[in-house]
Amino acid sequence: MSAIQTKHDVFQAIADPTRRKMLKLLADNEMPIASITNKFPISRTAVNKHLKVLSDAGLVSSQKVGRETRYKLQPKPLAEIKDWLSYFEQYWDEKLFALKEFVESDQDE
Structure with missing residues (x-):
């Protein structure tokens, strides 16, 4: 090896x-x-x-x-992790937005 x-x-x-x-x-x-x-x-x-x-x-x-x-x-190699995680932020943002909409729509009723 x-x-x-x-x-x-x-x-x-x-x-x-x-x-x-x-x-x-x-x-x-x-x-x-x-x-x-x-x-x-x-x-x-x-x-x-x-x-x-x-x-x-x-x-x-x-x-x-x-x-x-x-x-x-x-710390420089930690940028690799930050870059990898930042790709998945979009999914968290979508989920949080959906949760916000769900909670706010439940309050309207």
């Missing part, structure tokens, strides 16, 4: 709730793995595996600073 095939896509990366929480945590500031691990009830090894998936999807970057590795959010 080539390296490209083993990379995770953005959708797969955010599918896990722990990884979504990690992204929120890293949205505000860069953090070392020790600080990230302290925020979760899982082992450092598990945190590292989650960060690897996020890194492979391009959602986080890492940088060695002395003896620690610091992680930072890279």
